[in-house]
Amino acid sequence: MFLMEKIKLFPLPGDIVIKKKGFVIFIPITSMILLSVILTIILNLIFRR
Numbered sequence: 001m002f003l004m005e006k007i008k009l010f011p012l013p014g015d016i017v018i019k020k021k022g023f024v025i026f027i028p029i030t031s032m033i034l035l036s037v038i039l040t041i042i043l044n045l046i047f048r049r
Contacts, residue, residue, distance in 0.1 A: 011017055014030030 011026065011028065012030040012034065016025075016027040016029060018025040018027075
């Protein structure tokens with residue numbers, strides 16, 4: 001979560017951000033799906049031997 005704040009690529013469309021007085025809720029649905037797809041591709045390339 002902290003890494004996503006520094007990249008400035010997030011929040012993506014589909015991520016839910018709820019801002020209320022005193023707190024913020026960030027639900028990164030699209031970001032987690034994208035991260036899962038990228039990690040799956042990388043791990044499949046590494047362990048395909």
